Amino acid sequence: MTEPAAAPIGVFDSGMGGLTVLRALRAALPGEDFLYLGDTARLPYGTKSPDTVQRYAVQAARILVERGIKALVVACNTASAVALDALTERYAPLPVFGVVEPGAEAAAALSGRGRVLVLATESTVRGGAYQRALLARRPGLTVLARPCPLLVALAEEGRHAGPLVDLALADYLRGMLPGDRGAVSSVLLGCTHFPVFRPALEAILGRDGATVVDSAETTAAALARRVGGADLPAARGGAGRLSLLATDGAERFRRVGRYFLGEPIPSVELVDL
Amino acid sequence: MTEPAAAPIGVFDSGMGGLTVLRALRAALPGEDFLYLGDTARLPYGTKSPDTVQRYAVQAARILVERGIKALVVACNTASAVALDALTERYAPLPVFGVVEPGAEAAAALSGRGRVLVLATESTVRGGAYQRALLARRPGLTVLARPCPLLVALAEEGRHAGPLVDLALADYLRGMLPGDRGAVSSVLLGCTHFPVFRPALEAILGRDGATVVDSAETTAAALARRVGGADLPAARGGAGRLSLLATDGAERFRRVGRYFLGEPIPSVELVDL
Numbered sequence: 001m002t003e004p005a006a007a008p009i010g011v012f013d014s015g016m017g018g019l020t021v022l023r024a025l026r027a028a029l030p031g032e033d034f035l036y037l038g039d040t041a042r043l044p045y046g047t048k049s050p051d052t053v054q055r056y057a058v059q060a061a062r063i064l065v066e067r068g069i070k071a072l073v074v075a076c077n078t079a080s081a082v083a084l085d086a087l088t089e090r091y092a093p094l095p096v097f098g099v100v101e102p103g104a105e106a107a108a109a110l111s112g113r114g115r116v117l118v119l120a121t122e123s124t125v126r127g128g129a130y131q132r133a134l135l136a137r138r139p140g141l142t143v144l145a146r147p148c149p150l151l152v153a154l155a156e157e158g159r160h161a162g163p164l165v166d167l168a169l170a171d172y173l174r175g176m177l178p179g180d181r182g183a184v185s186s187v188l189l190g191c192t193h194f195p196v197f198r199p200a201l202e203a204i205l206g207r208d209g210a211t212v213v214d215s216a217e218t219t220a221a222a223l224a225r226r227v228g229g230a231d232l233p234a235a236r237g238g239a240g241r242l243s244l245l246a247t248d249g250a251e252r253f254r255r256v257g258r259y260f261l262g263e264p265i266p267s268v269e270l271v272d273l
Numbered sequence: 274m275t276e277p278a279a280a281p282i283g284v285f286d287s288g289m290g291g292l293t294v295l296r297a298l299r300a301a302l303p304g305e306d307f308l309y310l311g312d313t314a315r316l317p318y319g320t321k322s323p324d325t326v327q328r329y330a331v332q333a334a335r336i337l338v339e340r341g342i343k344a345l346v347v348a349c350n351t352a353s354a355v356a357l358d359a360l361t362e363r364y365a366p367l368p369v370f371g372v373v374e375p376g377a378e379a380a381a382a383l384s385g386r387g388r389v390l391v392l393a394t395e396s397t398v399r400g401g402a403y404q405r406a407l408l409a410r411r412p413g414l415t416v417l418a419r420p421c422p423l424l425v426a427l428a429e430e431g432r433h434a435g436p437l438v439d440l441a442l443a444d445y446l447r448g449m450l451p452g453d454r455g456a457v458s459s460v461l462l463g464c465t466h467f468p469v470f471r472p473a474l475e476a477i478l479g480r481d482g483a484t485v486v487d488s489a490e491t492t493a494a495a496l497a498r499r500v501g502g503a504d505l506p507a508a509r510g511g512a513g514r515l516s517l518l519a520t521d522g523a524e525r526f527r528r529v530g531r532y533f534l535g536e537p538i539p540s541v542e543l544v545d546l
Contacts (some may be wrong), residue, residue: 040320042315043320047521052521149426152426153423153426154423157423164437164440167440171437249321249322
């Protein structure tokens with residue numbers, strides 16, 4: 001059986017934020033092909049009930065599975081938190097990866113018995129998946145979590161630096177910066193939109209400040225460790241291809257998506273779920 | 274036939290922003306009953322295609338019509354711009370009101386041959402409904418329109434004043450403030466979320482600055498002018514009742530919705546479309 005090595009890795013998100021994960025995956029695995037689906041017709045998942053998100057995630061995954069993928073990355077925090085078990089069971093033996101566990105793993109490893117701050121959307125914070133995953137690994141951690149809806153809007157406007165970004169970040173980190181009584185030892189970016197703020201955030205934290213953990217990057221690293229193993233054959237070399245699907249708004253996908261992918265988006269195929 | 278006077282006025286929006294319109298309607302018509310539906314399971318409408326928005330609007334309106342309403346207010350800019358004709362035709366002879374025309378009417382009347390700035394969501398700006406409605410009334414107007422996604426996030430966070438709001442407003446109004454070469458004569462709030470920023474905006478514009486036109490208020494005034502007429506009998510007095518429906522997330526609806534309604538939200542009934 002030689003087919004799987006040639007198959008792409010499937011990635012899905014409720015929209016375009018997952019393109020930061022795709023970007024990290026392509027950097028970590030440049031020879032692999034990727035097939036990305038943004039369920040833009042039904043975003044955001046974060047405000048929907050867990051049952052609805054699970055149903056949507058299974059539908060989105062089906063499109064990718066039908067086109068033939070060798071692994072599935074759920075590049076969406078909401079779906080990672082509530083639909084990972086359902087997807088793993090439904091599409092077994094396909095390897096399925098979420099973004100929550102790798103991010104939590106890296107932040108817990110870095111933080112010893114310190115304080116971790118999770119920056120995420122309102123629904124991710126309220127769902128508590130990062131908090132649970134961190135404490136399961138290191139019960140001695142102090143885990144703080146802040147919902148940051150402004151950062152989502154700033155990211156989608158393509159504002160990744162400047163006074164508004166600095167003011168918003170300083171506000172969300174108030175009392176937790178180096179020198180503050182509540183200073184944190186690591187900041188976990190628990191929303192796929194947020195890697196774009198990493199430089200601004202690191203500037204605010206300073207050289208001796210908290211370490212920034214990016215769940216896009218840690219997810220890519222987790223997948224890269226598995227590629228080439230028994231369940232996940234590596235591609236045969238050459239530059240990997242990229243195909244993008246969306247359920248609505250191809251024009252907006254191309255325009256806003258490039259901020260997250262970090263390069264122009266050539267074409268987007270519209271699909272119906 | 275005495276039934277219609279007792280029937281509520283139906284109001285729908287893709288989510289909670291329309292509660293600012295409901296608030297203005299209740300202030301203008303305190304004796305009327307209102308039935309509000311927020312299609313929170315499928316928000317935002319703004320990123321969806323016109324066909325999808327039209328289909329969703331007809332489904333949302335059906336729920337209200339089935340419960341018996343004497344008029345329908347489309348308290349959503351996206352749906353007002355693309356679905357008003359479809360709704361009017363489908364549910365005739367029910368009087369149907371949108372938010373775009375009354376806002377444009379008021380701003381055009383105020384602005385003479387001056388410059389009008391429309392602040393709205395990205396999709397409303399791109400759809401161009403306000404720009405067309407303004408120019409149809411006063412072809413001599415200069416109409417500027419700015420998409421303000423940050424203001425949506427700030428509004429939903431309950432941040433209606435403070436340094437972040439001031440910085441965001443100043444940024445969106447750059448070059449158009451009193452004294453600037455591009456100073457505008459009126460600012461039209463073309464998003465149902467934005468009435469909460471009216472005090473901050475008026476403070477930035479100053480006493481002699483542009484007039485702020487709020488499409489929630491102008492829509493309420495347009496409806497109030499019709500109530501008591503042949504097609505729209507007035508309620509019989511007493512304090513009007515309020516019923517709220519949503520398609521998902523009743524808890525978030527209550528929590529965030531109070532910022533827009535301006536008072537606590539007692540209960541929300543979940544419905545399926």
